[in-house]
Amino acid sequence: MRIATPTRTRTILSEYGHRMRKSLGQNFLIDGNIIENIIEGAGVTEVDTVLEIGPGIGSMTEVLSEKAKKVIAVEIDQNLIPILEKTLAHRDNIEIIHQDILKLDLEDLKQKKGLEEGFKVVANLPYYVTTPIIMALLEGDAPIRSITVMIQKEVADRILSAKDVKAYGALTVACNLYADVREVLTVPPSVFLPRPKVASKVITLTPKVNNLTVQERKLLFAIVKDAFGKRRKTLLNSLSSGNLGYSKDRVREALEAAEIDPKKRAENLGIEDFKRIMTAFAEAEKQ
Structure with missing residues:
Protein backbone atom coordinates (compact mmCIF):
# COMPACT_ATOMS: atom_id res chain seq x y z
CA MET A 1 0.00 0.00 0.00
CA ARG A 2 1.21 3.49 -0.85
CA ILE A 3 2.28 5.77 1.98
CA ALA A 4 0.10 8.58 0.67
CA THR A 5 -3.26 7.33 1.91
CA PRO A 6 -5.15 8.53 5.00
CA THR A 7 -5.09 5.05 6.59
CA ARG A 8 -1.40 4.31 5.97
CA THR A 9 -0.30 7.78 7.02
CA ARG A 10 -2.21 7.58 10.31
CA THR A 11 -0.85 4.07 10.95
CA ILE A 12 2.75 5.17 10.42
CA LEU A 13 2.37 8.24 12.61
CA SER A 14 0.70 6.18 15.34
CA GLU A 15 3.34 3.46 15.19
CA TYR A 16 6.12 5.94 15.83
CA GLY A 17 4.12 8.21 18.12
CA HIS A 18 4.95 11.14 15.91
CA ARG A 19 3.17 14.38 16.69
CA MET A 20 2.92 17.01 13.98
CA ARG A 21 5.22 19.94 14.64
CA LYS A 22 3.43 23.18 13.79
CA SER A 23 6.73 25.00 14.16
CA LEU A 24 7.98 23.07 11.12
CA GLY A 25 4.76 23.43 9.15
CA GLN A 26 4.19 19.67 8.90
CA ASN A 27 1.24 18.73 6.69
CA PHE A 28 1.60 15.35 4.98
CA LEU A 29 0.13 14.53 1.58
CA ILE A 30 -2.45 11.73 1.58
CA ASP A 31 -3.55 11.82 -2.07
CA GLY A 32 -1.59 9.76 -4.60
CA ASN A 33 -3.13 11.49 -7.61
CA ILE A 34 -1.88 14.87 -6.45
CA ILE A 35 1.60 13.44 -5.98
CA GLU A 36 1.58 11.98 -9.50
CA ILE A 57 7.26 10.32 6.09
CA GLY A 58 8.14 9.65 2.45
CA SER A 59 4.76 10.08 0.73
CA MET A 60 6.16 11.80 -2.35
CA THR A 61 9.68 10.39 -1.98
CA GLU A 62 8.41 6.88 -2.61
CA VAL A 63 6.87 7.84 -5.96
CA LEU A 64 9.78 10.06 -6.95
CA SER A 65 12.14 7.11 -6.49
CA GLU A 66 10.10 5.12 -9.01
CA LYS A 67 10.33 7.87 -11.61
CA ALA A 68 13.85 9.24 -11.08
CA LYS A 69 17.36 7.86 -11.26
CA LYS A 70 18.09 8.95 -7.68
CA VAL A 71 16.40 10.92 -4.90
CA ILE A 72 18.29 12.87 -2.24
CA ALA A 73 15.77 13.66 0.50
CA VAL A 74 16.69 16.44 2.95
CA GLU A 75 14.68 16.43 6.20
CA ILE A 76 15.14 18.86 9.09
CA ASP A 77 13.15 16.89 11.70
CA GLN A 78 15.34 14.29 13.42
CA ASN A 79 12.22 12.45 14.60
CA LEU A 80 11.24 11.68 11.01
CA ILE A 81 14.57 10.12 10.00
CA PRO A 82 13.88 6.61 11.46
CA ILE A 83 10.40 6.71 9.93
CA LEU A 84 11.83 7.52 6.50
CA GLU A 85 14.47 4.82 6.84
CA LYS A 86 11.73 2.24 7.41
CA THR A 87 9.03 3.43 5.00
CA LEU A 88 11.56 3.77 2.17
CA ALA A 89 13.71 0.74 2.97
CA HIS A 90 12.40 -1.10 -0.11
CA ARG A 91 13.88 1.55 -2.44
CA ASP A 92 17.63 1.49 -3.09
CA ASN A 93 17.95 4.79 -4.97
CA ILE A 94 17.06 7.10 -2.07
CA GLU A 95 19.55 8.89 0.17
CA ILE A 96 18.22 10.57 3.31
CA ILE A 97 20.05 13.55 4.77
CA HIS A 98 19.17 15.04 8.15
CA GLN A 99 19.79 18.75 7.62
CA ASP A 100 18.21 22.18 7.37
CA ILE A 101 18.12 22.93 3.64
CA LEU A 102 19.08 26.55 4.37
CA LYS A 103 22.29 25.31 6.00
CA LEU A 104 23.12 22.67 3.40
CA ASP A 105 25.98 23.57 1.07
CA LEU A 106 24.56 22.64 -2.33
CA GLU A 107 27.89 23.26 -4.03
CA ASP A 108 29.53 20.77 -1.66
CA LEU A 109 26.65 18.36 -2.25
CA LYS A 110 27.19 18.64 -5.98
CA GLN A 111 30.84 17.66 -5.62
CA LYS A 112 30.26 14.79 -3.20
CA LYS A 113 27.31 13.29 -5.05
CA GLY A 114 28.55 13.77 -8.60
CA LEU A 115 25.76 16.15 -9.59
CA GLU A 116 27.79 18.27 -12.02
CA GLU A 117 25.19 17.71 -14.75
CA GLY A 118 22.50 19.21 -12.53
CA PHE A 119 19.47 18.10 -10.57
CA LYS A 120 15.81 18.95 -10.13
CA VAL A 121 14.28 20.18 -6.89
CA VAL A 122 10.84 18.98 -5.80
CA ALA A 123 9.33 20.05 -2.48
CA ASN A 124 6.23 20.50 -0.38
CA LEU A 125 7.48 23.61 1.40
CA PRO A 126 6.37 24.74 4.85
CA TYR A 127 4.56 28.05 4.51
CA TYR A 128 6.68 29.85 7.08
CA VAL A 129 9.97 29.34 5.24
CA THR A 130 8.86 29.41 1.60
CA THR A 131 10.52 32.65 0.54
CA PRO A 132 13.96 32.05 2.16
CA ILE A 133 14.20 28.57 0.60
CA ILE A 134 13.15 29.65 -2.89
CA MET A 135 15.54 32.61 -2.88
CA ALA A 136 18.42 30.51 -1.51
CA LEU A 137 17.94 28.02 -4.35
CA LEU A 138 17.70 30.72 -7.02
CA GLU A 139 20.60 32.83 -5.76
CA GLY A 140 23.00 29.92 -5.28
CA ASP A 141 25.46 28.55 -7.82
CA ALA A 142 24.33 24.91 -7.71
CA PRO A 143 23.36 23.42 -11.11
CA ILE A 144 19.62 23.36 -10.49
CA ARG A 145 17.66 22.55 -13.64
CA SER A 146 14.21 23.24 -12.22
CA ILE A 147 12.43 23.90 -8.93
CA THR A 148 8.92 22.52 -8.46
CA VAL A 149 7.38 23.53 -5.17
CA MET A 150 4.03 23.32 -3.46
CA ILE A 151 3.47 26.51 -1.49
CA GLN A 152 0.64 28.58 -0.03
CA LYS A 153 -1.67 29.67 -2.85
CA GLU A 154 -1.47 33.32 -1.83
CA VAL A 173 10.41 40.61 -9.25
CA ALA A 174 13.02 38.48 -7.48
CA CYS A 175 11.65 35.14 -8.69
CA ASN A 176 11.04 36.32 -12.24
CA LEU A 177 14.49 37.88 -12.44
CA TYR A 178 16.08 34.50 -11.80
CA ALA A 179 13.58 32.12 -13.37
CA ASP A 180 10.77 31.46 -15.79
CA VAL A 181 7.75 30.67 -13.62
CA ARG A 182 4.90 28.32 -14.55
CA GLU A 183 1.79 27.25 -12.65
CA VAL A 184 1.28 23.48 -12.35
CA LEU A 185 -1.87 22.96 -10.28
CA THR A 186 -3.95 24.14 -7.33
CA VAL A 187 -4.15 21.81 -4.33
CA PRO A 188 -7.07 21.84 -1.85
CA PRO A 189 -6.56 21.52 1.94
CA SER A 190 -8.39 18.17 1.94
CA VAL A 191 -5.38 16.26 0.54
CA PHE A 192 -3.24 16.93 3.62
CA LEU A 193 -3.05 15.46 7.11
CA PRO A 194 -3.64 17.56 9.11
CA ARG A 195 -5.60 19.92 6.87
CA PRO A 196 -4.12 23.40 6.52
CA LYS A 197 -6.49 26.36 6.66
CA VAL A 198 -5.67 27.55 3.15
CA ALA A 199 -5.25 26.11 -0.35
CA SER A 200 -1.86 25.44 -1.88
CA LYS A 201 -0.51 25.80 -5.38
CA VAL A 202 2.32 24.04 -7.22
CA ILE A 203 4.63 26.11 -9.40
CA THR A 204 7.76 25.32 -11.40
CA LEU A 205 10.68 27.74 -11.65
CA THR A 206 13.21 27.14 -14.41
CA PRO A 207 16.40 29.13 -13.71
CA LYS A 208 17.49 31.65 -16.34
CA VAL A 209 21.05 32.41 -17.35
CA ASN A 210 21.86 35.50 -15.30
CA ASN A 211 24.86 37.65 -16.19
CA LEU A 212 24.57 40.13 -13.31
CA THR A 213 27.55 40.50 -11.00
CA VAL A 214 27.20 40.05 -7.25
CA GLN A 215 27.32 43.83 -6.75
CA GLU A 216 24.71 44.40 -9.42
CA ARG A 217 22.41 41.84 -7.79
CA LYS A 218 22.77 43.51 -4.39
CA LEU A 219 22.05 46.95 -5.83
CA LEU A 220 19.10 45.67 -7.83
CA PHE A 221 17.46 44.02 -4.84
CA ALA A 222 18.12 47.06 -2.67
CA ILE A 223 16.27 49.15 -5.28
CA VAL A 224 13.39 46.65 -5.47
CA LYS A 225 13.12 46.48 -1.68
CA ASP A 226 13.00 50.25 -1.30
CA ALA A 227 10.57 50.65 -4.19
CA PHE A 228 8.06 48.18 -2.78
CA GLY A 229 8.75 49.13 0.84
CA LYS A 230 6.65 52.24 0.30
CA ARG A 231 4.64 51.08 -2.69
CA ARG A 232 2.00 53.81 -2.41
CA LYS A 233 4.64 56.44 -2.98
CA THR A 234 6.05 57.41 -6.36
CA LEU A 235 9.41 55.94 -7.31
CA LEU A 236 11.04 59.32 -6.78
CA ASN A 237 9.84 59.44 -3.18
CA SER A 238 10.22 55.75 -2.27
CA LEU A 239 13.77 55.46 -3.61
CA SER A 240 14.91 58.73 -2.03
CA SER A 241 13.47 57.90 1.40
CA GLY A 242 14.57 54.27 1.65
CA ASN A 243 17.78 52.55 2.74
CA LEU A 244 19.72 53.38 -0.41
CA GLY A 245 20.51 56.84 0.95
CA TYR A 246 20.13 58.59 -2.40
CA SER A 247 18.95 62.19 -2.67
CA LYS A 248 15.89 63.11 -4.72
CA ASP A 249 18.08 64.78 -7.33
CA ARG A 250 20.20 61.66 -7.70
CA VAL A 251 17.13 59.42 -7.94
CA ARG A 252 15.52 61.72 -10.49
CA GLU A 253 18.66 61.66 -12.65
CA ALA A 254 18.85 57.85 -12.50
CA LEU A 255 15.17 57.44 -13.38
CA GLU A 256 15.49 59.84 -16.29
CA ALA A 257 18.59 57.99 -17.53
CA ALA A 258 16.60 54.75 -17.33
CA GLU A 259 13.69 56.40 -19.16
CA ILE A 260 11.35 55.76 -16.23
CA ASP A 261 8.71 58.30 -15.20
CA PRO A 262 9.55 59.39 -11.60
CA LYS A 263 5.81 59.58 -10.87
CA LYS A 264 5.31 55.86 -11.48
CA ARG A 265 5.07 53.38 -8.60
CA ALA A 266 6.91 50.10 -8.09
CA GLU A 267 3.90 48.03 -9.14
CA ASN A 268 3.97 49.72 -12.57
CA LEU A 269 7.47 48.44 -13.44
CA GLY A 270 8.56 45.21 -15.08
CA ILE A 271 11.78 43.27 -14.49
CA GLU A 272 13.66 45.06 -17.27
CA ASP A 273 12.59 48.45 -15.89
CA PHE A 274 14.21 47.67 -12.54
CA LYS A 275 17.35 46.43 -14.28
CA ARG A 276 17.60 49.71 -16.20
CA ILE A 277 17.29 51.69 -12.96
CA MET A 278 20.03 49.56 -11.39
CA THR A 279 22.28 50.15 -14.39
CA ALA A 280 21.67 53.91 -14.20
CA PHE A 281 22.65 54.02 -10.51
CA ALA A 282 25.70 51.80 -11.17
CA GLU A 283 26.86 54.03 -14.02
CA ALA A 284 26.45 57.12 -11.85
CA GLU A 285 28.69 55.51 -9.22
CA LYS A 286 31.51 55.26 -11.76
CA GLN A 287 31.45 58.97 -12.56
Whole structure:
Protein backbone atom coordinates (compact mmCIF):
# COMPACT_ATOMS: atom_id res chain seq x y z
CA MET A 1 0.00 0.00 0.00
CA ARG A 2 1.21 3.49 -0.85
CA ILE A 3 2.28 5.77 1.98
CA ALA A 4 0.10 8.58 0.67
CA THR A 5 -3.26 7.33 1.91
CA PRO A 6 -5.15 8.53 5.00
CA THR A 7 -5.09 5.05 6.59
CA ARG A 8 -1.40 4.31 5.97
CA THR A 9 -0.30 7.78 7.02
CA ARG A 10 -2.21 7.58 10.31
CA THR A 11 -0.85 4.07 10.95
CA ILE A 12 2.75 5.17 10.42
CA LEU A 13 2.37 8.24 12.61
CA SER A 14 0.70 6.18 15.34
CA GLU A 15 3.34 3.46 15.19
CA TYR A 16 6.12 5.94 15.83
CA GLY A 17 4.12 8.21 18.12
CA HIS A 18 4.95 11.14 15.91
CA ARG A 19 3.17 14.38 16.69
CA MET A 20 2.92 17.01 13.98
CA ARG A 21 5.22 19.94 14.64
CA LYS A 22 3.43 23.18 13.79
CA SER A 23 6.73 25.00 14.16
CA LEU A 24 7.98 23.07 11.12
CA GLY A 25 4.76 23.43 9.15
CA GLN A 26 4.19 19.67 8.90
CA ASN A 27 1.24 18.73 6.69
CA PHE A 28 1.60 15.35 4.98
CA LEU A 29 0.13 14.53 1.58
CA ILE A 30 -2.45 11.73 1.58
CA ASP A 31 -3.55 11.82 -2.07
CA GLY A 32 -1.59 9.76 -4.60
CA ASN A 33 -3.13 11.49 -7.61
CA ILE A 34 -1.88 14.87 -6.45
CA ILE A 35 1.60 13.44 -5.98
CA GLU A 36 1.58 11.98 -9.50
CA ASN A 37 0.49 15.36 -10.89
CA ILE A 38 3.25 17.19 -9.04
CA ILE A 39 5.94 14.83 -10.31
CA GLU A 40 4.55 14.99 -13.85
CA GLY A 41 4.56 18.78 -13.63
CA ALA A 42 8.20 18.66 -12.53
CA GLY A 43 9.06 16.62 -15.62
CA VAL A 44 10.95 13.99 -13.61
CA THR A 45 12.32 11.12 -15.71
CA GLU A 46 14.57 8.10 -15.21
CA VAL A 47 17.71 10.13 -16.00
CA ASP A 48 17.09 12.75 -13.30
CA THR A 49 18.52 13.15 -9.84
CA VAL A 50 15.97 14.83 -7.60
CA LEU A 51 16.62 16.83 -4.46
CA GLU A 52 13.49 16.63 -2.33
CA ILE A 53 13.11 19.15 0.49
CA GLY A 54 11.00 18.06 3.46
CA PRO A 55 10.08 14.46 2.59
CA GLY A 56 8.08 14.04 5.82
CA ILE A 57 7.26 10.32 6.09
CA GLY A 58 8.14 9.65 2.45
CA SER A 59 4.76 10.08 0.73
CA MET A 60 6.16 11.80 -2.35
CA THR A 61 9.68 10.39 -1.98
CA GLU A 62 8.41 6.88 -2.61
CA VAL A 63 6.87 7.84 -5.96
CA LEU A 64 9.78 10.06 -6.95
CA SER A 65 12.14 7.11 -6.49
CA GLU A 66 10.10 5.12 -9.01
CA LYS A 67 10.33 7.87 -11.61
CA ALA A 68 13.85 9.24 -11.08
CA LYS A 69 17.36 7.86 -11.26
CA LYS A 70 18.09 8.95 -7.68
CA VAL A 71 16.40 10.92 -4.90
CA ILE A 72 18.29 12.87 -2.24
CA ALA A 73 15.77 13.66 0.50
CA VAL A 74 16.69 16.44 2.95
CA GLU A 75 14.68 16.43 6.20
CA ILE A 76 15.14 18.86 9.09
CA ASP A 77 13.15 16.89 11.70
CA GLN A 78 15.34 14.29 13.42
CA ASN A 79 12.22 12.45 14.60
CA LEU A 80 11.24 11.68 11.01
CA ILE A 81 14.57 10.12 10.00
CA PRO A 82 13.88 6.61 11.46
CA ILE A 83 10.40 6.71 9.93
CA LEU A 84 11.83 7.52 6.50
CA GLU A 85 14.47 4.82 6.84
CA LYS A 86 11.73 2.24 7.41
CA THR A 87 9.03 3.43 5.00
CA LEU A 88 11.56 3.77 2.17
CA ALA A 89 13.71 0.74 2.97
CA HIS A 90 12.40 -1.10 -0.11
CA ARG A 91 13.88 1.55 -2.44
CA ASP A 92 17.63 1.49 -3.09
CA ASN A 93 17.95 4.79 -4.97
CA ILE A 94 17.06 7.10 -2.07
CA GLU A 95 19.55 8.89 0.17
CA ILE A 96 18.22 10.57 3.31
CA ILE A 97 20.05 13.55 4.77
CA HIS A 98 19.17 15.04 8.15
CA GLN A 99 19.79 18.75 7.62
CA ASP A 100 18.21 22.18 7.37
CA ILE A 101 18.12 22.93 3.64
CA LEU A 102 19.08 26.55 4.37
CA LYS A 103 22.29 25.31 6.00
CA LEU A 104 23.12 22.67 3.40
CA ASP A 105 25.98 23.57 1.07
CA LEU A 106 24.56 22.64 -2.33
CA GLU A 107 27.89 23.26 -4.03
CA ASP A 108 29.53 20.77 -1.66
CA LEU A 109 26.65 18.36 -2.25
CA LYS A 110 27.19 18.64 -5.98
CA GLN A 111 30.84 17.66 -5.62
CA LYS A 112 30.26 14.79 -3.20
CA LYS A 113 27.31 13.29 -5.05
CA GLY A 114 28.55 13.77 -8.60
CA LEU A 115 25.76 16.15 -9.59
CA GLU A 116 27.79 18.27 -12.02
CA GLU A 117 25.19 17.71 -14.75
CA GLY A 118 22.50 19.21 -12.53
CA PHE A 119 19.47 18.10 -10.57
CA LYS A 120 15.81 18.95 -10.13
CA VAL A 121 14.28 20.18 -6.89
CA VAL A 122 10.84 18.98 -5.80
CA ALA A 123 9.33 20.05 -2.48
CA ASN A 124 6.23 20.50 -0.38
CA LEU A 125 7.48 23.61 1.40
CA PRO A 126 6.37 24.74 4.85
CA TYR A 127 4.56 28.05 4.51
CA TYR A 128 6.68 29.85 7.08
CA VAL A 129 9.97 29.34 5.24
CA THR A 130 8.86 29.41 1.60
CA THR A 131 10.52 32.65 0.54
CA PRO A 132 13.96 32.05 2.16
CA ILE A 133 14.20 28.57 0.60
CA ILE A 134 13.15 29.65 -2.89
CA MET A 135 15.54 32.61 -2.88
CA ALA A 136 18.42 30.51 -1.51
CA LEU A 137 17.94 28.02 -4.35
CA LEU A 138 17.70 30.72 -7.02
CA GLU A 139 20.60 32.83 -5.76
CA GLY A 140 23.00 29.92 -5.28
CA ASP A 141 25.46 28.55 -7.82
CA ALA A 142 24.33 24.91 -7.71
CA PRO A 143 23.36 23.42 -11.11
CA ILE A 144 19.62 23.36 -10.49
CA ARG A 145 17.66 22.55 -13.64
CA SER A 146 14.21 23.24 -12.22
CA ILE A 147 12.43 23.90 -8.93
CA THR A 148 8.92 22.52 -8.46
CA VAL A 149 7.38 23.53 -5.17
CA MET A 150 4.03 23.32 -3.46
CA ILE A 151 3.47 26.51 -1.49
CA GLN A 152 0.64 28.58 -0.03
CA LYS A 153 -1.67 29.67 -2.85
CA GLU A 154 -1.47 33.32 -1.83
CA VAL A 155 2.33 33.30 -2.10
CA ALA A 156 2.24 31.45 -5.43
CA ASP A 157 -0.21 34.01 -6.79
CA ARG A 158 2.21 36.78 -5.80
CA ILE A 159 5.07 35.06 -7.63
CA LEU A 160 2.89 34.49 -10.71
CA SER A 161 1.34 37.96 -10.76
CA ALA A 162 1.92 40.60 -13.42
CA LYS A 163 2.74 44.26 -12.88
CA ASP A 164 -0.05 46.76 -12.22
CA VAL A 165 -1.92 44.39 -9.86
CA LYS A 166 -2.01 44.37 -6.06
CA ALA A 167 -0.28 40.99 -5.64
CA TYR A 168 2.76 42.15 -7.63
CA GLY A 169 5.68 42.82 -5.30
CA ALA A 170 9.35 42.34 -4.47
CA LEU A 171 9.03 38.53 -4.41
CA THR A 172 7.50 38.60 -7.89
CA VAL A 173 10.41 40.61 -9.25
CA ALA A 174 13.02 38.48 -7.48
CA CYS A 175 11.65 35.14 -8.69
CA ASN A 176 11.04 36.32 -12.24
CA LEU A 177 14.49 37.88 -12.44
CA TYR A 178 16.08 34.50 -11.80
CA ALA A 179 13.58 32.12 -13.37
CA ASP A 180 10.77 31.46 -15.79
CA VAL A 181 7.75 30.67 -13.62
CA ARG A 182 4.90 28.32 -14.55
CA GLU A 183 1.79 27.25 -12.65
CA VAL A 184 1.28 23.48 -12.35
CA LEU A 185 -1.87 22.96 -10.28
CA THR A 186 -3.95 24.14 -7.33
CA VAL A 187 -4.15 21.81 -4.33
CA PRO A 188 -7.07 21.84 -1.85
CA PRO A 189 -6.56 21.52 1.94
CA SER A 190 -8.39 18.17 1.94
CA VAL A 191 -5.38 16.26 0.54
CA PHE A 192 -3.24 16.93 3.62
CA LEU A 193 -3.05 15.46 7.11
CA PRO A 194 -3.64 17.56 9.11
CA ARG A 195 -5.60 19.92 6.87
CA PRO A 196 -4.12 23.40 6.52
CA LYS A 197 -6.49 26.36 6.66
CA VAL A 198 -5.67 27.55 3.15
CA ALA A 199 -5.25 26.11 -0.35
CA SER A 200 -1.86 25.44 -1.88
CA LYS A 201 -0.51 25.80 -5.38
CA VAL A 202 2.32 24.04 -7.22
CA ILE A 203 4.63 26.11 -9.40
CA THR A 204 7.76 25.32 -11.40
CA LEU A 205 10.68 27.74 -11.65
CA THR A 206 13.21 27.14 -14.41
CA PRO A 207 16.40 29.13 -13.71
CA LYS A 208 17.49 31.65 -16.34
CA VAL A 209 21.05 32.41 -17.35
CA ASN A 210 21.86 35.50 -15.30
CA ASN A 211 24.86 37.65 -16.19
CA LEU A 212 24.57 40.13 -13.31
CA THR A 213 27.55 40.50 -11.00
CA VAL A 214 27.20 40.05 -7.25
CA GLN A 215 27.32 43.83 -6.75
CA GLU A 216 24.71 44.40 -9.42
CA ARG A 217 22.41 41.84 -7.79
CA LYS A 218 22.77 43.51 -4.39
CA LEU A 219 22.05 46.95 -5.83
CA LEU A 220 19.10 45.67 -7.83
CA PHE A 221 17.46 44.02 -4.84
CA ALA A 222 18.12 47.06 -2.67
CA ILE A 223 16.27 49.15 -5.28
CA VAL A 224 13.39 46.65 -5.47
CA LYS A 225 13.12 46.48 -1.68
CA ASP A 226 13.00 50.25 -1.30
CA ALA A 227 10.57 50.65 -4.19
CA PHE A 228 8.06 48.18 -2.78
CA GLY A 229 8.75 49.13 0.84
CA LYS A 230 6.65 52.24 0.30
CA ARG A 231 4.64 51.08 -2.69
CA ARG A 232 2.00 53.81 -2.41
CA LYS A 233 4.64 56.44 -2.98
CA THR A 234 6.05 57.41 -6.36
CA LEU A 235 9.41 55.94 -7.31
CA LEU A 236 11.04 59.32 -6.78
CA ASN A 237 9.84 59.44 -3.18
CA SER A 238 10.22 55.75 -2.27
CA LEU A 239 13.77 55.46 -3.61
CA SER A 240 14.91 58.73 -2.03
CA SER A 241 13.47 57.90 1.40
CA GLY A 242 14.57 54.27 1.65
CA ASN A 243 17.78 52.55 2.74
CA LEU A 244 19.72 53.38 -0.41
CA GLY A 245 20.51 56.84 0.95
CA TYR A 246 20.13 58.59 -2.40
CA SER A 247 18.95 62.19 -2.67
CA LYS A 248 15.89 63.11 -4.72
CA ASP A 249 18.08 64.78 -7.33
CA ARG A 250 20.20 61.66 -7.70
CA VAL A 251 17.13 59.42 -7.94
CA ARG A 252 15.52 61.72 -10.49
CA GLU A 253 18.66 61.66 -12.65
CA ALA A 254 18.85 57.85 -12.50
CA LEU A 255 15.17 57.44 -13.38
CA GLU A 256 15.49 59.84 -16.29
CA ALA A 257 18.59 57.99 -17.53
CA ALA A 258 16.60 54.75 -17.33
CA GLU A 259 13.69 56.40 -19.16
CA ILE A 260 11.35 55.76 -16.23
CA ASP A 261 8.71 58.30 -15.20
CA PRO A 262 9.55 59.39 -11.60
CA LYS A 263 5.81 59.58 -10.87
CA LYS A 264 5.31 55.86 -11.48
CA ARG A 265 5.07 53.38 -8.60
CA ALA A 266 6.91 50.10 -8.09
CA GLU A 267 3.90 48.03 -9.14
CA ASN A 268 3.97 49.72 -12.57
CA LEU A 269 7.47 48.44 -13.44
CA GLY A 270 8.56 45.21 -15.08
CA ILE A 271 11.78 43.27 -14.49
CA GLU A 272 13.66 45.06 -17.27
CA ASP A 273 12.59 48.45 -15.89
CA PHE A 274 14.21 47.67 -12.54
CA LYS A 275 17.35 46.43 -14.28
CA ARG A 276 17.60 49.71 -16.20
CA ILE A 277 17.29 51.69 -12.96
CA MET A 278 20.03 49.56 -11.39
CA THR A 279 22.28 50.15 -14.39
CA ALA A 280 21.67 53.91 -14.20
CA PHE A 281 22.65 54.02 -10.51
CA ALA A 282 25.70 51.80 -11.17
CA GLU A 283 26.86 54.03 -14.02
CA ALA A 284 26.45 57.12 -11.85
CA GLU A 285 28.69 55.51 -9.22
CA LYS A 286 31.51 55.26 -11.76
CA GLN A 287 31.45 58.97 -12.56
